[in-house]
Amino acid sequence: MWGRAKNAKKRALRIYFATDLHGSEVCFRKFLAAARVYEADVIILGGDFAGKAIVPVLAAAGSLRARVGGEDVTVPEADWDQLAAGIGKSGLYPVRMNEAELARLSDDSGELDRLFRSEIAAQMQRWCDLAAERLDPAVRCIITPGNDDPVDADAVLAAHGRVECPELELCDLGPVTMASLGVVPTTPWDTERECTEEELAKQIDEMLGRLPGGRPSILNLHCPPYASGLDDAPELDATLKPVIRGGRPSIVPVGSHAVREAIKRYQPVLGLHGHIHESRGAQKIGRTLCVNPGSDYSSGVLRGVVIDIAQDGSCLDFLLTTG
Amino acid sequence: MTSSSEASVPSGAARAGTSPSTRLFVRQTSGLVRDLGIPAATGISLASVAVVNTFINFNAGLTDFAKADMYLPLVAAAIIWLTAMFAYRYLLRAVPRAGGEYVYLSRIVSPAAGAVAGLGIAVVFTYVLSTNAHFAAQFTPFMLSGLGAAFHSTAVANAGNHLTSNIAIAWLSVVVMLIVAALSLFSVRVVARIIFWLIVLQVLAFVVLIGMLAFNSHADFTSALATYSQHPGAYGAIIAGAKSNGVVFGTSIAAAVAIIPFMVLNYNGVLYSYYVGGELRRPGRTYLYASAISIGVLVVLWVGVWALLRARVGLTFMQAQANLGVVNPDAYAKITSLSSVSGGLGYGMILSGDPITKILFATAVPLAEIAVNLAFLTVTTRVLFAQAFDRLLPVGVAKIGERNHAPNVAIGIVLVIGIGFCFLTSLVNLGSIVALQSLFFALILLAGGIAATMLPIRRADLIETPGMPEDARKQWLRKVTLVGGVTTLLALFTVYELVAHSSVYGKFSWESILTLVIVLGAGPVIYVIARSVRRQRNSLDLTMAMRELPPE
Numbered sequence: 001m002w003g004r005a006k007n008a009k010k011r012a013l014r015i016y017f018a019t020d021l022h023g024s025e026v027c028f029r030k031f032l033a034a035a036r037v038y039e040a041d042v043i044i045l046g047g048d049f050a051g052k053a054i055v056p057v058l059a060a061a062g063s064l065r066a067r068v069g070g071e072d073v074t075v076p077e078a079d080w081d082q083l084a085a086g087i088g089k090s091g092l093y094p095v096r097m098n099e100a101e102l103a104r105l106s107d108d109s110g111e112l113d114r115l116f117r118s119e120i121a122a123q124m125q126r127w128c129d130l131a132a133e134r135l136d137p138a139v140r141c142i143i144t145p146g147n148d149d150p151v152d153a154d155a156v157l158a159a160h161g162r163v164e165c166p167e168l169e170l171c172d173l174g175p176v177t178m179a180s181l182g183v184v185p186t187t188p189w190d191t192e193r194e195c196t197e198e199e200l201a202k203q204i205d206e207m208l209g210r211l212p213g214g215r216p217s218i219l220n221l222h223c224p225p226y227a228s229g230l231d232d233a234p235e236l237d238a239t240l241k242p243v244i245r246g247g248r249p250s251i252v253p254v255g256s257h258a259v260r261e262a263i264k265r266y267q268p269v270l271g272l273h274g275h276i277h278e279s280r281g282a283q284k285i286g287r288t289l290c291v292n293p294g295s296d297y298s299s300g301v302l303r304g305v306v307i308d309i310a311q312d313g314s315c316l317d318f319l320l321t322t323g
Numbered sequence: 324m325t326s327s328s329e330a331s332v333p334s335g336a337a338r339a340g341t342s343p344s345t346r347l348f349v350r351q352t353s354g355l356v357r358d359l360g361i362p363a364a365t366g367i368s369l370a371s372v373a374v375v376n377t378f379i380n381f382n383a384g385l386t387d388f389a390k391a392d393m394y395l396p397l398v399a400a401a402i403i404w405l406t407a408m409f410a411y412r413y414l415l416r417a418v419p420r421a422g423g424e425y426v427y428l429s430r431i432v433s434p435a436a437g438a439v440a441g442l443g444i445a446v447v448f449t450y451v452l453s454t455n456a457h458f459a460a461q462f463t464p465f466m467l468s469g470l471g472a473a474f475h476s477t478a479v480a481n482a483g484n485h486l487t488s489n490i491a492i493a494w495l496s497v498v499v500m501l502i503v504a505a506l507s508l509f510s511v512r513v514v515a516r517i518i519f520w521l522i523v524l525q526v527l528a529f530v531v532l533i534g535m536l537a538f539n540s541h542a543d544f545t546s547a548l549a550t551y552s553q554h555p556g557a558y559g560a561i562i563a564g565a566k567s568n569g570v571v572f573g574t575s576i577a578a579a580v581a582i583i584p585f586m587v588l589n590y591n592g593v594l595y596s597y598y599v600g601g602e603l604r605r606p607g608r609t610y611l612y613a614s615a616i617s618i619g620v621l622v623v624l625w626v627g628v629w630a631l632l633r634a635r636v637g638l639t640f641m642q643a644q645a646n647l648g649v650v651n652p653d654a655y656a657k658i659t660s661l662s663s664v665s666g667g668l669g670y671g672m673i674l675s676g677d678p679i680t681k682i683l684f685a686t687a688v689p690l691a692e693i694a695v696n697l698a699f700l701t702v703t704t705r706v707l708f709a710q711a712f713d714r715l716l717p718v719g720v721a722k723i724g725e726r727n728h729a730p731n732v733a734i735g736i737v738l739v740i741g742i743g744f745c746f747l748t749s750l751v752n753l754g755s756i757v758a759l760q761s762l763f764f765a766l767i768l769l770a771g772g773i774a775a776t777m778l779p780i781r782r783a784d785l786i787e788t789p790g791m792p793e794d795a796r797k798q799w800l801r802k803v804t805l806v807g808g809v810t811t812l813l814a815l816f817t818v819y820e821l822v823a824h825s826s827v828y829g830k831f832s833w834e835s836i837l838t839l840v841i842v843l844g845a846g847p848v849i850y851v852i853a854r855s856v857r858r859q860r861n862s863l864d865l866t867m868a869m870r871e872l873p874p875e
Contacts, residue, residue: 022352029874037872054348067347069416069788070605089784092347105348116350148352189353229708229723229730235512244363245515247370247522248698252512253728277354281712281721299418299430299785302872306863319863320712322429323872 009310012175016040018304019222019274020146020295023051023091023120028127030302030323035139038306038321042173043139046274047146047182047222048295049127050120050153051091054112056102057083066094090298093119117150124156132162140164142171145182146222146274147193168207175313176216176269179207184223184275185256188240201258208266216313217268224255224273225263225285230292231255232279263288269315270307282318289315296322360604364596364613369620371592371698375525375668375691377625379458380585381632382666385645388578389571392638393586393629395579400586401622403813404593407768408614410775410810411597413803416607417778417785424767425706427774431781438713440770441706442846447763448703449737452696453496453744456503459692460495460749465662465669469685473678480660493749497742499689503696504738508729514697521694528687531680532671536631539674544635551673552659558640560658565643568651572639584765584821589625591764593617628667636670704733713868715853762821769814775807 016034021027028049035043057066057080065074068087075083080096087094095115097105105112131141142164143157157165164171171178183193185200195203204221211217224230235243235250243250254276263271263285271290280294280303293305302323308316359367384391414427425444429437464483471480486495506517539547545558554560566572596603596613603609632641648655648663661669672684708730711721724731778786779800786803787796854865 026874030872033872033874037870038867050352052350052352052354054350056346056348070607071788073788073791086787102346106346112348113350116348184353187353189351191351191353227723227725227728229721229728242359244359244367245512245519247367247518248515249359250512250515275353281708282718283721283723284718301430306867308863317862319714319865319868321868321870323870 009312009314009316011308011316012311013042013173013309014038014040015042015044015173015218015307015309016304017044017046017220017272017291017307018293018302019046019272020048020277020297021045021091021302022048022148022295022297023088023093023123024297024300025085025088025091026300027091027297027302029130031304032131032134032141034302034304034321034323035135035141037323040306041139043135043141044178044220044272045141045143046180046220046272047144048148048274049124049143049145050149051093051123052148053091054093054095054116054119055087056105057087057094057096058102059096059098064096089300093123095119117152120150120153121156124153125160128157128160128163132160135162140173142166142178142180144180144220144222145193147182147184147187147191149182150192168203170207170210173218173309175309175311176218177211178218178220179204179211179268180220181207182222185258188236197256197258200256201261204258204262208262211266217266218270218272219259219263219266219268219288220272221256221259221262222273223259223275224279224292225260225271225290226255226257227253228255228260228283228285228290230273230279230281230283230290231276233276260285263290269309269313272305280320282320289318291318291320293320359609361609361612361616364603364609365616367596368593368613368617370522371595372590372617372621373525373592373691373695374529374624375687376458377589377628378666378668379664379688380589381629381641382645382664384582384585385642385666386649388582389642390573390575390578391582391642392574392579393582394626395576396582396586397589397622397625397629399580399583400590401618403583403587403768403817404590404618405615406806406813407771407810408594408611408618409806410772411594411614412607412611413775413778413786413806414771415597415610417782424770424774425709428770430785431774431778438710438715439846439850441709441713442715442849443844444767444846445703445706445710446740446841446845447767448699448706449740450744451763452503452699452703452737452741453500453748455692455696455699456496456499456741456745457492457748459499459689460492461664462662462688462692463495465665465672466685466689468660468662469672469681472672473681473685489749493746496745496749499693499696500738500741500745503693503700504734506693506697507700507734508724508727508731510728511701514701518694518697521690521697524683525687525691525694528668528671528683531683532667533628533631535671535674535680536628536635536667539635541635541637544670544674547673548659548661551661554658557659561647561655562639562643564651564654564658565647568647568654570643570646570650572642574638581820581824584762584817587768587817588764590618590621593621632667632670641666700734700737703737704730707733707736710849714857714863714865715849762818765814765817765821769811769818772807772811772814776804776811778807779803 016038018031031043031045034040055066055068057064059077062077063074064077064080064083084094105115135141141162144165144167145154154165154167157163166180168181171180181203183195183200183203185197186194231253232251233254235252237243267287269288271288273290273292274295276292277295279292282289282291291305293303296303304321305318306321307318310316381393384393418426418430425437425441428440464486467483468480471477507514548557549555594614596610644663655663661673668684668687672681675681675684707716708721710716711718720733720736721730722732783800857865
């Protein structure tokens, strides 16, 4: 598949791609370190950067109380940094509050929604600043959203000079042009960036219609193509409970038909996907190499993929990484 | 963005507390599912155990060990799994996602160890596929005699007599492998349904057998055996024949200890709810309860069945029947046509008076082995996928068929290698196949024990709770190491028993050693070759895939 003839070409671009960090501080730091360790020219974070949960940390009488990992934890107030770092490691947002604030959040979903948005925006700001501080100036850092990321976060990314956020845009990477889209087909969770397959197909077509003819391309689409082996997830019943068949959870393809059709029609050199954490892998659809590096953010493990691109835009080699 | 404060959160995240002061707020994001509770997790564990294999292992134990009794081995093996259960609980807490020893080793010991173990497991599982097919093939004569009895067809019953040679068993194994491969080409949903119904059939056979033993007396059994064998004194004749051929009767502690590895194999699958760790509600607690309940149910069930067998059939007769069929098959055949390897299912067959139960008993083992193999094939292809994605095998191995969405290439590879192993296990004397299987599963258990032992040393961060006082933290980590260490020791004990009784568990012939070297050494060899080939081609270095990324 990757014979001598192909490798006789010289590498013009090395991409490192990771996705679905879901607020994990340790994974984002590893993502930045990946540029140096893998000698990447471009690092791409392909969506679902936002965390999923807030851990209320109750401050009272000089101590802090929280429930972490199913256990009640109480520490002196001076240990806030350590406690917050421990909670943030797996993608949770620690938020200090008192009993009254906690009660208000429990009753007011609007207030809770605002708190989530502000925590996510603050984290994105911190991450962009960290990228500016740690990355070699020659390394490009691209972060595009996924369906779980609030739309407000795009503004934080767009406003920061060190990070690029080419959502729904074409992005020149040298030998190739990359098109990015974080929207996914409708999910049972009614997340922020969802649409029907028809609408998704239309958005992809509009974006790819702007591609210069004959120019090699990369599709950075958060949702993997349907039935590609990169989109296998547990089947859920109407109550969102995993369906068990034959003593095992039933696994079904949940990817996008529109994405598959677009890949078959446009045949980009590369498809970069995420969304389905447990479906790490690589598959060829026609001439296109489609990759989903998967995600193991909750364990603090960064899964990614290193891809070498030749001067003519062809894909030289790839390696799925665990770091 | 909708927000909620529901109880269910994704893998690895903290769980909601009951007290409002310690609740967790979760926003509406993809992947939030209603988790599986204890009943579902218990169902997964029990469905993963091939219950009818108990009879194979009872029979093998009686054949290979003079003076064997099953009470102690059944309980001792349960204790080994109970200890391992705690070790896996910590592993599940550290890596709360679907996976297994391959994933644990790669996370905790090193990615290289995981990759090598993964390749080894893929080869081992392929071998296990062939040994399961071999079991099914060995039971074909019994199945045909049962079906012949059910349909009153001597032609069908006698057909089994022509299928006992090594070459016939080899070809029958191939047929079983082909059936499994063909069924695997359906969608995963259809395959899951097939597995489900095959499990239902074997459980039904098991339950009916318990009923038969419970509602018939010892005299009923003696009489039924005489009728089935068309030999009025068949019961006594078998015992007398065994005595005159030097078969030893009674029980001994040493034999019971030596047989423990067989019984460890018996429980294999009982902890498998950890494979769905990511979907369990309060994973550690749910997993613990589900596994403990499953082990408890199996102990009660199997010890009960063994007690019934002893009471209705008699230990002396079972020892005589299992051994006479091996030491003097001609003498045995003159007394009865009941297959000597059929064990409890054979006893059920002769007690049953209707064709339905005869068919149920006759087909229980082959159908159970097909169910097990279907599940194994899925796991094996997944492990092959992981190796292909790690670039240790060609990426084409993981190709998904566009029409059936099945991993056709991986299934084909497993099938070809599995057929090779079928001929090897049938034609070459590798000692006891059951024992080799026990060895593989003991080694997998050993890998889990090692991963748990090293967890606090290598990846304490995965199990530490933020804010835990230093003394409590040290105590907690010591506890994890201790449980992992005990599991490792018990797994080592099982491996030792297997190796120490090589005369039973596999003679050290050049064929058996070569096979073991191939099976266990395939991982490192493939890794070294893949790395070397990629270096020559100036491709991305494989070690890069396993490089630890510094977060700071």
